[in-house]
Amino acid sequence: MASRRALLIRAAALAGAALAPAGWTRAFAQARLADYPFGLGVASGDPLPDGVVLWTRLATDPKAMDGGMTPAPVEVAWEIAEDEQLSRGVRRGRALAAAEAGHSVHVEVAGLKPDRDYWYRFTAGGHATPVARTRTAPEPQADVRRLRIAYGSCQKWEAGYYPALAHLAADHPDLVLFLGDYIYEKAASKGDVARLHPPEAADDLASYRHRYAWYKADADLQAAHAAAPWMVMWDDHEVSNDYGDDQDRSNPPPAQFLKRRAAAYQAYWENMPLRRTALPAGPDMHLYRALDWGRLARLAVIDDRQYRAHRACDADPDSKLIPAACPERFEPGRTMLGRPQEDWLAQELRGSTARWNLLGQQTLMGPLDTPDGQVSNDGWDGYVATRRRILETWRDHKVANPVVLGGDVHAFFAGDMSVEPGGPPVASEFVGGSISSLGMDAATMAAVLAANPRLAMGDGETRGYGLVDLTPDACAVTFRAVASALEPVSPIRDLARFVVENGQAGLKRA
Numbered sequence: 001m002a003s004r005r006a007l008l009i010r011a012a013a014l015a016g017a018a019l020a021p022a023g024w025t026r027a028f029a030q031a032r033l034a035d036y037p038f039g040l041g042v043a044s045g046d047p048l049p050d051g052v053v054l055w056t057r058l059a060t061d062p063k064a065m066d067g068g069m070t071p072a073p074v075e076v077a078w079e080i081a082e083d084e085q086l087s088r089g090v091r092r093g094r095a096l097a098a099a100e101a102g103h104s105v106h107v108e109v110a111g112l113k114p115d116r117d118y119w120y121r122f123t124a125g126g127h128a129t130p131v132a133r134t135r136t137a138p139e140p141q142a143d144v145r146r147l148r149i150a151y152g153s154c155q156k157w158e159a160g161y162y163p164a165l166a167h168l169a170a171d172h173p174d175l176v177l178f179l180g181d182y183i184y185e186k187a188a189s190k191g192d193v194a195r196l197h198p199p200e201a202a203d204d205l206a207s208y209r210h211r212y213a214w215y216k217a218d219a220d221l222q223a224a225h226a227a228a229p230w231m232v233m234w235d236d237h238e239v240s241n242d243y244g245d246d247q248d249r250s251n252p253p254p255a256q257f258l259k260r261r262a263a264a265y266q267a268y269w270e271n272m273p274l275r276r277t278a279l280p281a282g283p284d285m286h287l288y289r290a291l292d293w294g295r296l297a298r299l300a301v302i303d304d305r306q307y308r309a310h311r312a313c314d315a316d317p318d319s320k321l322i323p324a325a326c327p328e329r330f331e332p333g334r335t336m337l338g339r340p341q342e343d344w345l346a347q348e349l350r351g352s353t354a355r356w357n358l359l360g361q362q363t364l365m366g367p368l369d370t371p372d373g374q375v376s377n378d379g380w381d382g383y384v385a386t387r388r389r390i391l392e393t394w395r396d397h398k399v400a401n402p403v404v405l406g407g408d409v410h411a412f413f414a415g416d417m418s419v420e421p422g423g424p425p426v427a428s429e430f431v432g433g434s435i436s437s438l439g440m441d442a443a444t445m446a447a448v449l450a451a452n453p454r455l456a457m458g459d460g461e462t463r464g465y466g467l468v469d470l471t472p473d474a475c476a477v478t479f480r481a482v483a484s485a486l487e488p489v490s491p492i493r494d495l496a497r498f499v500v501e502n503g504q505a506g507l508k509r510a
């Protein structure tokens, strides 16, 4: 190994010499690969029946502002095989990790077989990543008997560690769905924190890149990526607190905010296992999409941030709570998704022949009243007409078994949704807690549950994630809870378990 590495470094130096003077930087970059360049781990994502995205981003020193990297591009090799020893290789290739893309690599592998595990790794400068697992989706008409999806959100670095992600990896999901707040953009908190990150807020490309690198240096986060393909969606903190369209909580000039959004979206693209279809163009990035898992499931993942109408009844920019009677939130023209995305979603739902129709979205989708009669204008309660249109599409087009998965609120919630309050259930929703971010205490939760009888369960004090086990007969959802996210290592338990049976709207405790 050592001699092979020495040989590679010498070869790189020779290549650099031949390319002088531009080659000087190249030789310099290769020389710095004396340090391990895969400090941010690997990932895979967005599986199709014949392929998957493989991702890595180079950083020899993840917590340095520049990641330890020079501006020179670095050649990275990748390989994917049918076995964990990589002895039955099926595809391999090379890609350039360029500074313009934050030294990230996105490989869209094609030509794979459907519905099976693969293993992959990257190599560069004589270094190799650990071997990671991924999986392809089944063929569209395949009669699939089971699918396990782990889903999570909200992993604020300062709030704790990621033992939840270590357990998520050990649960061996076919797919991981991440529903946003992968990073938090804010400046360091003044008070006590579980662990430190850079003092300044992320608000331009360099600082967003730095924040992702800081998070991605975490070993449990890397393990969760190495365990299964991910399907990712952002929420607000990948950009700025409570943002929507060209507005955030602090109301900066829209043109200035869109510059920040463009930087944040670019950094998001660079750090996630996404296809080229999601490549950002300035402040625009097409992230909503659907994934089919044979005839068993269709999973639509929607972007409720980029296209939403401005906040309803926004009298106090520092508070998201508004009177429930605010008339603006009921206006039929108000949209949470933007018309093109709403039309796309309706088409995905109407045209689906899947047994289960999962909707991955950022937050609690059904109504939530506070005990004193207020609602949040940052969630679906500020966009009642959009929610109603989706509920009516499920009901009127007899969409099979709609189940909603959510995050954002730093709590576990389970409940049914109906078109009219108190009406028959049309869909069930399951909000899967938070990986580390802190939520409401038990007394506050008790008051919230008392004010919202549609909710079967709520827990804001426990950190964890959700596990969805689908079969043709049932959708079982298990809320998985760690004892403490203030410890790097912490045991896991089942907090609650629910079942939705095929053809019978409404959740049951299991």
Ligand SMILES: [Fe+2]
Pocket: 154, 155, 181, 237, 408, 409, 410, 437
């Ligand atoms: Fe969050």
